[in-house]
Amino acid sequence: MVTHSPAETRRLAAELLPQLCPGTVLALHGDLGAGKTCFVQGLAAALGVHQPVSSPTFTLIHEYASTPPLYHADLYRIRDTDDACGLGLEEYLGGEGITVVEWAARAAELLPANTWHLTFEVGKDLTERIITIEKSRPDGTGLLQNNL
Ligand code: ADP
Ligand code: MG
Numbered sequence: 701m702v703t704h705s706p707a708e709t710r711r712l713a714a715e716l717l718p719q720l721c722p723g724t725v726l727a728l729h730g731d732l733g734a735g736k737t738c739f740v741q742g743l744a745a746a747l748g749v750h751q752p753v754s755s756p757t758f759t760l761i762h763e764y765a766s767t768p769p770l771y772h773a774d775l776y777r778i779r780d781t782d783d784a785c786g787l788g789l790e791e792y793l794g795g796e797g798i799t800v801v802e803w804a805a806r807a808a809e810l811l812p813a814n815t816w817h818l819t820f821e822v823g824k825d826l827t828e829r830i831i832t833i834e835k836s837r838p839d840g841t842g843l844l845q846n847n848l
Contacts, residue, residue, distance in 0.1 A: 701831045702823065709735050709829055710742025716833070717746045722768040722796045725812055727804030730820030732776075735829045736802045739818070740772050743800065755802060760787055769797035775806040784810055 703709045720726070728736040737755045744753045747766035755774045756762040764770040771792040778784050784807035792799045793812060804811060814836040821830045 701833065703735075703829045703831060705827055706735070706738045709738045709831070710745065712831065713739045713742030714746035717743060719835075720798050722798065723794075724798050725793055725815040726798070726800045727811055727815050727817045728800060728802045728820065729805060729817065731822070734820035734822060735831070736820055737774075739820070739831075740770075740800050740802075743798070744770055744772075747798075761789070761792060763797075769795075771795070771797045771799040773799065773801045775801060775803040778803070778806045781807050781809040 701712055703712055728739065730736055737753070741753045744751075744764055744766070747764070747770055749764045749766050749770060751764065753762070753764075753772065755776070756772055757774050757776055760773055760775070760777070762772045764772070773789060773792065775784060778787075789801075789807060790810055793810060801807070801811070804815075804817075816836060817834040819832040819834075821832075822828070823830050
């Protein structure tokens with residue numbers, strides 16, 4: 701997918717929401733400023749969350765009481781899975797909410813097999829973002845790329 705504004709990235713998240721069931725884990729990859737948090741803002745808005753959504757860089761996990769609940773983690777300050785253990789992330793990953801993890805590669809070993817992987821890249825101009833969505837099959841084997 702290619703988006704041309706933050707609003708388009710938020711809309712893409714909203715369009716994806718009907719495909720996310722309770723328990724779905726989204727791993728967001730891409731550099732700082734690539735649009736990961738913007739995507740989560742779109743998801744939160746579509747879930748009816750009215751609070752402002754920002755990267756939980758210091759708290760690591762924000763919880764929003766939507767239906768299903770939205771859990772937003774940011775592992776930027778984590779080095780690897782060893783660091784990630786003990787943060788309680790596993791409880792969210794196995795829970796009934798939709799869990800979105802920025803910098804998810806830092807806890808790769810903790811992610812369930814059926815995690816969706818979304819990669820954000822800056823495109824050829826300042827407001828272009830290339831967003832690749834790899835959606836796992838229901839049985840968790842392999843990935844279906846960009847099959848929205
Ligand atoms: P990340 O969480 O990946 O570090 P953010 O979502 O916090 O990134 O920031 C993305 C920045 O890029 C914001 O300042 C936003 O306004 C800007 N931006 C410009 N174009 C887009 C786009 N198409 N999609 C998302 N963000 C965009
Ligand atoms: Mg962010």
